[in-house]
Amino acid sequence: MNTEGHGGNLNRLARQSGRAPEDILDFSANINPLGPPDWLRAVVSRHVSRLSHYPDPECSELTDAVSQRYKVDTQNILAGNGSTELLYLIAQASGKHRAVIPVPSYTDYARAARVAGMGIVAVPLSEAESFRFDLEALIPLLRAPAMIFLGRPNNPTGVVCDADGVRKIAKLNPQSLFLVDEAFGDFVEGFESMIRDRPANVAVLLSLTKIFAIPGLRLGCGIADATLVRRARELQPPWSVNTLAQAVGAKALRDDGYVARSRALVREERTRLFNALSSIRGLTVYAGEANFLLARLGEGHPDAPSLAERLLGEDGIAIRVCDNFQGMDSRYFRVAVRTAAENELLVTALRRILEGHRTLSKRRRTPAIMFQGTSSNAGKSVMTAALCRILLQDGLRVAPFKAQNMSLNSFVTRDGCEIGRAQALQARACRIDPDARMNPVLLKPNSDTGAQVIVMGKPVANMNVDEYTRCKLELFGTVCRAYDELAAESDVMVMEGAGSPGEVNLKQHDIVNMNMARYAEAHVLIVGDIDRGGVFASFIGTMEVLEEWERSLVAGFIVNRFRGEESLLRSAFEYTES
Numbered sequence: 001m002n003t004e005g006h007g008g009n010l011n012r013l014a015r016q017s018g019r020a021p022e023d024i025l026d027f028s029a030n031i032n033p034l035g036p037p038d039w040l041r042a043v044v045s046r047h048v049s050r051l052s053h054y055p056d057p058e059c060s061e062l063t064d065a066v067s068q069r070y071k072v073d074t075q076n077i078l079a080g081n082g083s084t085e086l087l088y089l090i091a092q093a094s095g096k097h098r099a100v101i102p103v104p105s106y107t108d109y110a111r112a113a114r115v116a117g118m119g120i121v122a123v124p125l126s127e128a129e130s131f132r133f134d135l136e137a138l139i140p141l142l143r144a145p146a147m148i149f150l151g152r153p154n155n156p157t158g159v160v161c162d163a164d165g166v167r168k169i170a171k172l173n174p175q176s177l178f179l180v181d182e183a184f185g186d187f188v189e190g191f192e193s194m195i196r197d198r199p200a201n202v203a204v205l206l207s208l209t210k211i212f213a214i215p216g217l218r219l220g221c222g223i224a225d226a227t228l229v230r231r232a233r234e235l236q237p238p239w240s241v242n243t244l245a246q247a248v249g250a251k252a253l254r255d256d257g258y259v260a261r262s263r264a265l266v267r268e269e270r271t272r273l274f275n276a277l278s279s280i281r282g283l284t285v286y287a288g289e290a291n292f293l294l295a296r297l298g299e300g301h302p303d304a305p306s307l308a309e310r311l312l313g314e315d316g317i318a319i320r321v322c323d324n325f326q327g328m329d330s331r332y333f334r335v336a337v338r339t340a341a342e343n344e345l346l347v348t349a350l351r352r353i354l355e356g357h358r359t360l361s362k363r364r365r366t367p368a369i370m371f372q373g374t375s376s377n378a379g380k381s382v383m384t385a386a387l388c389r390i391l392l393q394d395g396l397r398v399a400p401f402k403a404q405n406m407s408l409n410s411f412v413t414r415d416g417c418e419i420g421r422a423q424a425l426q427a428r429a430c431r432i433d434p435d436a437r438m439n440p441v442l443l444k445p446n447s448d449t450g451a452q453v454i455v456m457g458k459p460v461a462n463m464n465v466d467e468y469t470r471c472k473l474e475l476f477g478t479v480c481r482a483y484d485e486l487a488a489e490s491d492v493m494v495m496e497g498a499g500s501p502g503e504v505n506l507k508q509h510d511i512v513n514m515n516m517a518r519y520a521e522a523h524v525l526i527v528g529d530i531d532r533g534g535v536f537a538s539f540i541g542t543m544e545v546l547e548e549w550e551r552s553l554v555a556g557f558i559v560n561r562f563r564g565e566e567s568l569l570r571s572a573f574e575y576t577e578s
Contacts, residue, residue, distance in 0.1 A: 158288015
């Protein structure tokens with residue numbers, strides 16, 4: 001299949017820009033900015049042993065999950081290698097000779113229709129009406145049987161056509177087949193799927209790859225009349241859906257919480273991005289409802305291909321040029337909704353190019369490095385102190401930092417504040433006075449389930465585990481303010497985590513490991529103590545339980561307390577790196 005006109009081709013973008021694929025900020029593909037669910041890696045790992053067998057050709061577990069989620073019979077469900085595969089299969093299985101396609105819309109609608117031997121009738125959507133659907137305009141075109149392709153929401157406009165309107169027209173035209181593509185429906189607030197009260201001549205496509213940020217796995221589902229599903233299966237290659245995709249899909253369809261969080265994030269960031277883009281002089285932005293926005297360049301601006309070339313070359317930012325969408329020319333481009341920080345980078349780059357704005361240089365965040373461990377007592381504190389002294393000897397102003405420490409014994413600063421002894425030692429390594437900001441939260445255990453809580457050097461309360469967990473969010477604000485003040489006085493920060501970042505029971509309310517590293521934009525080194533044994537298994541195990549954003553912060557591993565011939569570890573290095 002030709003994918004030249006699609007977004008998200010990182011290898012091609014990397015070649016064009018001379019960057020590594022991971023250095024491309026990709027706004028050309030509309031993938032969930034939240035990233036994959038935190039359970040993804042565990043599910044994939046758990047099913048690797050099944051790869052020595054063929055995938056289930058019936059996709060039984062996946063189909064059962066679809067059936068339970070959408071309350072449809074399994075005979076009405078078709079699973080495929082992405083919703084685009086199902087688009088082609090259903091078009092060929094439909095037996096229709098005419099396609100009616102509102103345009104602009106997903107380019108593969110027309111391609112699938114042509115592959116199926118259909119003649120195509122394009123129905124232009126009015127830009128003056130913000131590309132809204134006029135469903136009544138379809139009625140005269142349906143006197144003869146046809147297959148109607150509808151995106152809900154439509155790509156690239158983000159417009160959602162009325163579900164009841166589609167149901168009404170479908171019931172009035174039983175000789176036609178309505179293919180409703182809901183690939184981006186899960187991103188839309190209050191979205192009503194066509195699966196509910198679906199007329200027999202309506203087929204609905206669902207994509208799990210976009211909402212669950214797993215486009216590399218390729219997974220989609222179709223809901224349609226049982227006869228149409230059966231004909232499509234006869235055309236489908238065997239084992240179309242691989243074992244890992246089936247397992248991930250079955251889990252994903254039962255994760256309502258992730259979808260709700262994704263929808264909330266997209267709603268907030270889409271509104272913010274829409275407002276920021278709309279404020280750029282000469283740029284028209286269309287208020288879609290999905291996780292992407294369509295924009296049109298005005299007079300005096302470069303065309304979209306030229307803009308895309310500059311963004312990619314100068315900033316490593318990829319956008320989707322829309323000149324291959326029928327009804328659009330080289331003035332149009334589309335951008336995905338990503339995280340707040342990433343969206344800000346896009347807006348800043350567009351302002352520079354389109355308005356000639358000089359990029360105002362923000363105060364650069366103080367560089368930071370952080371030692372985290374595979375366990376407690378892995379050697380983080382000594383590593384931190386050692387690096388503090390090394391950087392000091394290199395002529396830098398250095399300060400240590402540990403957001404939260406737990407110790408019965410404390411050090412008292414000149415101004416009477418209590419901090420962890422390790423931070424006092426690290427301060428001495430930096431040849432500066434110990435400071436409460438270096439350890440803003442100190443816990444002094446007074447029972448198996450409780451501790452005295454010391455904040456910015458002063459006791460505030462005795463708390464049990466539950467009480468302390470509830471106040472952590474508020475404490476994190478204090479921690480971040482302490483860090484910012486200390487960092488503003490330093491050339492570099494050397495940070496220490498606590499315990500292990502892989503403690504899955506603690507990660508949700510973490511304020512000392514990866515959440516702190518993310519706030520400080522720190523590079524993380526994972527320290528393991530080889531004297532304890534199993535150090536490489538500990539490195540790998542730690543990485544396996546980290547989420548994707550946490551893994552991206554890890555810059556390397558340190559094998560602590562090693563004595564002997566380094567070459568003995570070479571095979572372990574290679575295994576860990578692979």
